[in-house]
Amino acid sequence: MITPQLRFTPPELPAAIEQLRHEVRDFIAEERRNGFLPRPNHVGMRVSFDFTRKLAKRGWIGMTWPKKYGGHERTALERYAVTEELLAAGAPVRAHWVPDRQTGPLLLKFGTEEQKLKYLPGIAAGECIFSIGLSEPGTGSDLASLSTRADRVEGGWKISGTKSWNSNSHNAQFMIALCRTEPPGEDRHRGISQFIVDLSAPGVTIRPIINLAGEHDFNEVVLDAVFVPDKNLLGELGNGWNQVSTELAYERSGPERWLSAFRLLAELTEALGIKASASGCERLGQLLAHLLTLRQMSLSIAMTLQTGHAPNLEAAIVKDLGTCFEQDLVRIARDLINSEAIDIFERARLLGEVLDHAQLWSVIYTVRGGAKEIMRGVIARGLGLR
Amino acid sequence: MSDIANMLTETATRLFSELCTKAVLAAAETGNFPQALWVAVEEAGFASMLAMEQDGGIAASAPDAVTLLRVAGRFSAPVPLAETMIARWLLSQAGLSAGTGPLTIALGGMTADGWRLEGSGKNWTLHGKEHAVPWGSSAKSVVVVVGEGTGITLGVVDPTQLKTEARRNIAGEPRDELIANVASVTKVAHLAGLDHDRVFRMAALFRAGLIVGALDSILELSVRYVGERVQFGRPLARLQAIQQQLAVLAGSVAASSAITDAAACVIEREDGRLMIAAARARLADAIDTATGIAHQVHGAMGFAREYALHLNTRRLWAWRDEYGTAVQWRERLGRSFAGIAADDLWPALALVGARTETGKPLTHETPSIARATAV
Incomplete structure (x- = not known):
């Protein structure tokens, strides 16, 4: 029989979660009505500091964290429900997404008391933005090959190297940089450490990397002998690899892996109309079947997270299936628009815009947050093949 | 998994692994009903599982039934277990006795347009036809389900009363054509509490259980094979x-x-239909992907009748479109x-x-949402 990790237990949700979903929907509807949140003509997330602060005021950032760090002590499932609602609405949550999703939990798990008190309340208030510092020009999927170095100096460390593909760093005050603190030995995964880098420190240069959609989301962050005090070491010296694995489980297991292009599906479904042809409905149904399946799997993972289990294998499966689904969605949507003769120049103009945007972004879905080949390697390991 | 699910899986795995041998499966394809297997299935109480206690069942839940069928599907059990479970559930609901022996169901397709029952009192006749009824001519009785508004009518028919044409699906399982030109019906019962779609989706779910098992x-099989098969000086499993x-x-x-x-x-809720x-x-998409990969990694071995892979893959190709085709469901x-x-x-x-811990159904807040979940 298959390994138990391939079983996703059907979730039973606390009734209070539904109440919370309605609160988020009402809030979004009000923002739409007031003109603060236009119906999106794009996929993915945009940056809006205003919106981020509004969410913070409602207690929807740092939801699960202890109150003494500015959190709200709600459950992982409650946070999950809020993330689903925000993603499905195409809300501009980019600014705080990474610190809420992974920096906060990372600090809570590995940070010092001083670090927690210093950074978490700001993140939960939507004021303090962190970015991820993992990839480098020479280091993509093979993360352990990183060359950014942190060398001991009096009172701290001097970090030199270049981080790249850093989303949102130009809007962030801090980055958590993964650095070599010892030359690579037999076990390449040792001697790697994480540091909290103040992006306003001398020696930091942030340069935009414009993506193929013509947008500025990525950056290259050059660290030229940047001084970082001892107190900014995150977690244990040399334990960075393990810490990053934990961080990546948060990054990979969320609903953003199958809801990032949801606006395309939503606009497509509306534009198809109730008179859609049998074959048009069939293609739509095929997409919805995949989405509903991914959601059940994702909910099941959210339940598992609640119990403290790190669902690395399950997350890899959902990320692989979810990102491939979103690429299929773009392809099928384009054909459906043509086969059903949907007028994307006038009546369904928004659909046309979302489709074009999704087409441009879709190539990165199976790359970011762990390439699908890496995910499949994780799954193969789970099957005992490697 | 729940305790009952674990127990079911364990018992069923022992039973099916022992009795669904290559020889039994091969004989079943040439028309020899596996009597010993069926007797064991009856004795284990599997076939009556959904019936009420007074009818020899345990009123098992749909998830428990699926747990059992996963095991039956894994071992390609060549018996109408899913059909008998549903037939006995319906008969038990209607207060009719089922006795022992394999039964089948004739649902007349997703839209229930295959069959018509006519008559009154004790005199009823059946009219219509259906292709591909599982074990349609070899079952002890056929339970025909006719949709009638909010309720259903069951007609219990002896297959000898029907014109039958023996057919098989590509897995060699009996899928007979049944034709009724004024066939007399043994028993008739009306069930007000069930509608045709509910029965049909139960049948579709039970196929899904078999599919997941296969x-x-x-x-x-694939994981084991690539671990054992050596090519280029190492097991296939080592190749990225x-x-x-x-x-x-x-x-x-x-x-x-x-x-x-x-x-x-x-499955019993309104949104169960979705x-x-x-x-x-x-x-259906999983079957297409999975059977393709399983055969590819098995190389020529998977194409050999001698090797077991086809027992599962031929069934998967057949089951994909039974009790509703992939096209219909999409x-x-x-x-x-x-x-x-x-x-x-x-x-x-x-x-x-969506399920909540309180078990209360969720409300529909806008007309279009109500439409989707209640069509």
Whole structure:
């Protein structure tokens, strides 16, 4: 029989979660009505500091964290429900997404008391933005090959190297940089450490990397002998690899892996109309079947997270299936628009815009947050093949 | 898994692994009904599982039935277990006795347009026809289900009263054509509390259970094979190209398992019609992907009749389109949502298959959402 990790237990949700979903929907509807949140003509997330602060005021950032760090002590499932609602609405949550999703939990798990008190309340208030510092020009999927170095100096460390593909760093005050603190030995995964880098420190240069959609989301962050005090070491010296694995489980297991292009599906479904042809409905149904399946799997993972289990294998499966689904969605949507003769120049103009945007972004879905080949390697390991 | 599910899996695994031998499966394909297997299935109480206690059952839940059928599917059990379970459930609900022996069901297709029952009192006749009724001519009785508005009417028919044409699906399982020109009906009962779609989706769910079991099996066979087969001086499992393929296969199996289990939990609810549509539509894609990969990594061995892989894969290809074709299920799901306003789609989808701890049904807040979940 298959390994138990391939079983996703059907979730039973606390009734209070539904109440919370309605609160988020009402809030979004009000923002739409007031003109603060236009119906999106794009996929993915945009940056809006205003919106981020509004969410913070409602207690929807740092939801699960202890109150003494500015959190709200709600459950992982409650946070999950809020993330689903925000993603499905195409809300501009980019600014705080990474610190809420992974920096906060990372600090809570590995940070010092001083670090927690210093950074978490700001993140939960939507004021303090962190970015991820993992990839480098020479280091993509093979993360352990990183060359950014942190060398001991009096009172701290001097970090030199270049981080790249850093989303949102130009809007962030801090980055958590993964650095070599010892030359690579037999076990390449040792001697790697994480540091909290103040992006306003001398020696930091942030340069935009414009993506193929013509947008500025990525950056290259050059660290030229940047001084970082001892107190900014995150977690244990040399334990960075393990810490990053934990961080990546948060990054990979969320609903953003199958809801990032949801606006395309939503606009497509509306534009198809109730008179859609049998074959048009069939293609739509095929997409919805995949989405509903991914959601059940994702909910099941959210339940598992609640119990403290790190669902690395399950997350890899959902990320692989979810990102491939979103690429299929773009392809099928384009054909459906043509086969059903949907007028994307006038009546369904928004659909046309979302489709074009999704087409441009879709190539990165199976790359970011762990390439699908890496995910499949994780799954193969789970099957005992490697 | 629950305790009862663990126990069922254990008992069923022992029973089916022992009795579904290659020889039994091969004989079944040439028309020899596996009597010893059927007797064991009866003795274990599997076939009556859904019936009420006074009828020899335990009124088992749909998820428990799916647990059992996963095991039956894994071992390709060549008996009408799913059909008999449903037939005895219906007969028990109607207060009719079922006795022992394999039964089958004739549902007349997704839209219930295959059969007509005419008559009154004790004199009823059956009219109509259906292709591909599982074990249609070898079952002890056929339970015909006719949809009538909010209720259904059951007609119990002796297959000898019908014109039958023996047919088999590509897995060699009996899928007979039944034709009734004024066939006399042994017993008739009306069930007001069930509608045709509810019975049909139960049958579709039970196929899904068998499918997930067979998918489990081809993943297991593939993992084992690539671990043993040495090429280029090392086991195939060491080749990244093979690892990547098996990871995709495992993803398809995991997705199938997840949506089938989730659908089983809500099959009796209104949104059960959407969840089973999602499950069967998703399973069809999983079958296409998984059987392709399983055969590819097995090389020529998988094409050999001698090797066991085809026992599962031929069944998967057949089951994919039984009790509703993949095309029908996709279309039903798509039709239920097409035209919903963009901002209403997520709230509508979020209700499908959602279960709360209180067990209270979730409310529909806008007309278009109510439409999707109640069409």
